[in-house]
Amino acid sequence: MRNTFIIICLLLFNSNLFSQEFKLPEIFPSSPTAAELGKFGADPVNLSTGLPQIEIPLYTIQSGD
Known part of the structure; x- marks a missing residue:
């Protein structure tokens, strides 16, 4: 054993x-x-139409301070 x-x-x-x-x-x-290639897809895209969502702020209203 x-x-x-x-x-x-x-x-x-x-x-x-x-x-x-x-x-x-x-x-x-x-x-x-x-x-730089990683930045290629960073723009937001509307998923239903495929168009880029481009926003250009013309004026910003600040309230309070």
């Missing part, structure tokens, strides 16, 4: 464990031209 237990323990604990070898991905900043 003791020999069987020792053999089972040796088989279980002899395996390679890789639980501590986690590497974080290397993140590089994008180039300025690639960053």
Whole structure:
């Protein structure tokens, strides 16, 4: 019984464990031209007509202060 237990323990604990070898991905900043491509879809678009929602404020009324 003791020999069987020792053999089972040796088989279980002899395996390679890789639980501590986690590497974080290397993140590089994008180039300025690639960053400008991200601004392409930043304009709000009306989902029903597909037209851009362009707003030009002519005058702002401030009340109170």
